[in-house]
Amino acid sequence: MKRIVFQWIATGLAGFCLIPWYMTDSGFWRFRWLGDLTLSENAPALLQVLLHGRFWLAGALIALVAAAIVQIAVKSPVRAARFTAAIAAAGLAWTMLQGLIIVRSGPRLFHDLLANTPAETGQIGFGAGAAVTLLGLLFVLTTAISGMGRGRGDAFVTGMIGLIVSLVGIFVFYPVVHILISAFQTRTGLFDLALFISRFFDPEIWGIGCLIGQGGCGPAINSLILAIATGAGTTLLGLAFALIFTRTQFIAKPLLRVLSVIPIITPPFVIGLALILLFGRTGAATELFSDIFGIEKSRWLYSFWGIYIAQMLSFTPIAFLVLIGVVEGVSPSMEEASQTLNANRWQTFVRVTLPLMRPGLAAAFLLGFIESLADFGNPLVLGGNFNVLSTEIYFSIVGAVANPARAATLAIVLLALTLGAFLAQRRWVGTKSYATVTGKADSGVHVGLSAGVKWVCYLAALPWAAFTAIVYSMIIFGSFVKLWGYDHSFTLEHYIRAFGTKIRDGVLKFSGVAWDSYFTTLKIASIAAPLTALVGLTTAYLLVRQNFRGKSAFEFSTMLSFAIPGTVIGVSYVLAFNFPPIELTGTAIILIVVFVFRNMPVGVRGGIAAMSQLDRSLDEASITLGANTFTTVRRVIAPLLGPAMVAALTYSFVRAITSVSAVIFLYTAKHNMATTFIVGRVENGDYGLAIAYSAVLIVTMLAVILATQLMLGRRRLRRETRIEATGTTGARV
């Protein structure tokens, strides 16, 4: 343990003495700052203290040195650990506080709260040096805590907990605090609880007119109805797909897979757009029905049903991906046991298979429910007069009369709904253990579906697959015609304008207008995806496998970012990270960060579902065999989590490419993203190019997903995946 503590002390000292403390204008990686380290902007903290009179920075140095002295001087390991932890904690607290209090500009929220006089000396945002120093202090703290015997004395575990808690604190809580405070704030900047309560319970938000036949409902009720419908619908459809995929000998499985995966890789507003092309007042299907059946053209699409269909199209595949792992994870021997106890296939399915899948089903429902609540693209395109919370928040901020307080209130309402769902799910799943991948190797055969269940699955899933296919052919078609609805002659013009290349002076030039944003998007998504998977699965591991105080609070906080719609995250990031001590707006880092922390909960949920099917004795065996936690994670858990890992990677990559809601507040001309570029085109009425670009994005993501699947593959627990041939057993009725 001592060795690890000294390593982190050294890291902290390096950050303090060698690397610029503040953000440098030319960035870090170009190393321009090496030119003149003594400049007030470039100086490491040590020089800041010595040359520029920023004495308050010395706190970190004192803490690091004191920790080193304690480690050397105090003999009893437990006492040394206790002192070191206290010192490191104080150093961390001091360094962060000075950053919040001694600021130069900005809303100075914390400054106003904590100090009454304006600060004399300002500082700019934390830079690489500050980050490294803080990291060093953090790990000195966590390692010392493990030395006190916490986390079964495992420095890796306490370190990961500390790191994730800090990251979530900075990138979820800190911005949310900014936005929450404004919900309590009056126009003059005072805080008023009564005002907040009256805002929160505003009948305009909670109106139930639509249920009792008097006008429309408030956005909260609308969102709730929509989310329940979407959660239930996507779970059932996803289950049907998953059962067909894993338990039948359906021929067109690969096709099914592709069809069900495509919607995930589609920017949300594209589905809305395609639905308009189909069912809008001048849509293809609308024209068809009015010609053949004389059905009146109407605007029914711009209502609950339009959004519902779009959300079902968008989110069913997510449920499918979650449930496929769950269905596969049900141990065949349990089903075989049931059959030998004289249960027929239907009874086995209802009494054994379904209950075993309960946590998975709950996870899928929760996902659909929250996705629906947070969905921004579909309601934006199709909303019309059906107001939901996420778009209302957006309009409260960018609308004619900006009303941040109302946006904040709506955000709290939304938070209450999603947290409620989260709690309900926990209750329903209970605390039972559902481990089905045990250390006892399984060699059984999955039970086939009973005829009834099979037909229900086919009837539900296949028409839906066909519908999805139609919606997508609309997109392809739309990208090749001159002007949708008017001039349907074939053209490649949209693609050339977006992705043309020229060879000038023997050099390949990307002359199309879309290339810039395309490359930026790919770059940011491929940095964000592995980080997301890493953070998400690590968190899942800690939650499932480790016991520590405050675990439920920890779980809560990691799920929190999922419960906040992208629009709110976007705004809160602008509020929080536009000013010191953490100035990130305008950088690519903020885009990566927003993707990681918005998509992390999916990795966590997927990881939890997968991991609670892995018997705990597997990692305990590894530990007692002398592997440390890190090795155990790498050699035992990660390989067994193959499917969950692929899902998390794929999902976060795709989400980084397709998401709009948060990005729309955070992108800059320098880091323009594909979706914001497309939205811009749509606003200019340039549908052709928008759709062509979307099609290219979809193809790109498909290619990446296939490559990931091939590379990371399936876990090999049984030599082959066998499905019992229909009609051979289970005939005992």
Added chain:
Amino acid sequence: MRDGTGKGSVVFTDVVKRYGDVTALKKLSLSIAPGELVTLLGPSGCGKTTMLRLIAGLEAATEGRIFIGGEDVTHLSATYRRVSMVFQSYALFPHMSVAENVAYGLTVSGMSRAEAHAKAEDGLKMVGLAGFGARLPSELSGGQQQRVAVARAIVLEPEVLLLDEPLSNLDAKLRRRVREEIRQIQQDLGLTTVYVTHDQEEAMAVSDRIIVMRNAEIAQAGSPHDLYQRPNSAFIADFIGDANLVNCEVLEVGVQTCRVRVAGQEITLPVGFAAQGPARLVLRPHDLSLTTEPGPARFPASISYATYLGSQIQYTIHGKLGNLFVIAPPVHTPFRAGDTVHVALSPEKAMLVADEPIDT
């Protein structure tokens, strides 16, 4: 690499383990000598697995200290304890071959692949599975998987080996063979071993010492012989070997002898006992005999069942002492159900324990 002599003692001082409100181990102290094989025996839920997990470092003690090989390991993580464990559920890694499973502990501690696999092959040979290395665990029978788990633990040459019901999935014959093999390996390597089992015969067969647990406490610890001959409670008497428990009253106590009244007769027993008043007489089935003659220390009874087993005859009888189970050597004309007999107890073989409920 884990080096060292491979011998280690295990000491618990006042160890308490609580899971929330559940107390899985009450204040418990014990010490296990190097090279000793100790079995933990006891009814389900009495805390056996918990004790193993505390030694392995998979759980942290709520209170108290744990020492292995003289070193305080209370706060040491499982990775760094020289302890290997064979799990109740085998816990073989399903994605690794048998050889990779066995070599795992060696490779993670830095041994080269080739060397580790050579040692793994030796380990597999030791448990009779040479040549199975390339298979996946799912391609082995339950018993073979169990032996792979044993091999995986043993190749590390740990200071302490922990086995949690290692034989529970084997058939009776294989169970006897594997337990003898484990005992042999344990003695060859001089491994301190803690062995959990439900099966008292197994415990008697392999142990240097048996620790019987009950309700999160040690009920009695001692050699198999001690436990059988000198149970300190009705629970132990009942649990270790078959015993008939008969209520009696202690009339006079001495250092070497005491007088008891049982079913109206007064008998002198050659054992010391602490207190006067109600107690229980422990009568082993082998130590009772049946005659047709009445006499001192004989009690009338009638035969309820008689079972002829070749090497012995088992009787269930009913009479003044309640229901008794008697094992008699085979004779030419055994008693039959319904016969009236006298059951004779031999005072020098009878034991006395306190009168307390034996349910757990």
